[in-house]
Amino acid sequence: MSQDxxxxxxxxxxxxxxxxxxxxxxxxxxxxxxxxxxxxNRLRFLAHEGLMAQHRTVAQEGVVAAVAPHGASDLRVSGSIARQTNLAFDAPSSIEGK
Known part of the structure; x- marks a missing residue:
């Protein structure tokens, strides 16, 4: 418990x-x-880039502009690519055998 x-x-x-x-x-x-x-390090990089893409997508859609870093409105990120990145880190949609 203390270790947590x-x-x-x-x-x-x-x-x-x-x-x-x-x-x-x-x-x-x-x-x-x-x-x-x-x-x-590669996994760390992919996770960081996916997180940054997610934040830019949220800011561009106008949902929560405060989440994006300053100047993010100047960046162009494809929404479909950002969604694919986010899906890469989602849990599998179904677990076979259960």
């Missing part, structure tokens, strides 16, 4: 398993790198 409290103030550690069937494009992109730092 100390981790919440510091960094986030993730351990997950991704199969090619879960998300083919993400799997193919990550498998290019050997296990370790390069693969983790």
């Amino acid at each position: 409290r100390t981790n919440s103030a510091g960094s986030v550690r993730l351990l997950f398993e991704l199969s090619r069937d879960d998300n083919t494009r993400l799997y193919d992109d990550l498998v290019r790198f050997n296990k370790g730092t390069k693969r983790v």
